Amino acid sequence: RILNYADVFSSWVIVELEFYSDDKCLKIEVGQEIAPGYKLGQDPAAAFDVRLDTQWRSPCSRCSRGEAWLGLSFFTGTGADRVPRPVNVYCVVLLQGAGAANSTESSATQATDVTVERWDGEEFRRFGRFYSVPAGEYVKLILGKGGIDDTEVILDAGRKEALEASQNALIDDPEQRRQELIAAGQDSVRVEAKMFVDEWPADLTSNLDEMDKFNAAFVLALRAALATIMRQPLDHTFAEDVVLKLSSAAAAVGSEAALASISAMATIFAALPSVEEVQDGSNVSTTAAPVEEKYET
Secondary structure: OEEEOOOOOOOOEEEEEEEEOOOOOOOEEOOEEEOOOOEOOEOHHHHHOOOOOOOEEOOOOOOOOOOOEEEEEOEEOOHHHOEEOOOOOOEEEEEEOOOOOOOHHHHHOOOOOEEEEEEOOOOEEEEEEEOOOOOOOOEEEEEOOOOOOOEEEEEOOOHHHHHHHHHHOOOOOHHHHHHHHHHOOOOEEEEEEEEEEOOOOHHHHHOHHHHHHHHHHHHHHHHHHHHHHHOOOHHHEEEEEEEEEOOOOOOOOOOHHHOEEEEEEEEEEOOOOOHHHHHHOOOOOOOOOOEEEEOOO
C-alpha cells in the first residue's frame, strides 16, 4: 500500500495507481483494492481503471501523516481455494492530485511525500520513502534493495497526455474510419499485443460487467501506448479481438501457458514519417503490403 508521509491540506486524491514486481515497471500486478474508506462516488476501484476522469478520494479531510492510504491485496485461486499470494513490489506508478498540475486544487489534494509498505503476515512494514512527489503527472516510484531511502522518483512524461488524447478521441465509427484508411492505401502494421500476470482477481473473471470494463480500459491504454510509440495519430490506431485468459496449473512452471494474460490485435496505419525517416530525409511509402508481427509485454 501507499501512504501519505506528508500532511494533505484536503482529502488525498489518487487518480491512478499501479504496482509492479520489477524495478523497470513492466510486470504489473493485479489484485483486490484495499483502503480505509472513500468519499461517495470516488471508491478505490476508480484508481485502478486506467481512466483520468475517475479517482479515489480518501475519507479524511486535512489528512495527517499516515492517515490516508490505498493499496492492493494479492490472491491466487478462487472461491474456497482462494489464498493470499506474496508479491514483492519494486515499482509503484502514481498519478495524484485533482485538477491540473500545479493548480491550487492539485496542491491541496496531493501528498508531497509518500511511503510504500508491505504486509509481512502480521503487520504492514515500511519498505520505501519518497520525497517531493509531484501531482498532476504520472510518476514512477522505484524501490531499491538498500533500505527505505534507497528510492527514486521518475517523472513519466507524456503518459498522461497520451492517455488524455486516447480518451478524448472522437471516432464515431471506428470501422468506417478503418475502411477509409484502407481505401486511401495507407501502409499498416498488424500486431498482437499481450500482457501477462500471475493471476487475475476472482471478481474480474466472474463478473461480466467488470470484465467488459477492464477489456475496454485495456484497449484504450493499448491504443494510446502504440500511438505514442509508433508516433502516429491516435485515430490511425485500432485494437480489437480482446482475449482474457486464466492461468493454467497444468502448464509448465514459468511458461507462458502457466500465466494469466490479456491480448488484443492492434492495427496501426502509417500517416506520419518516423523520427529516423525524418532524420534521413525519406518518406513513408504508401504502396507496401501490410506487415504482420507479434509483440509481447
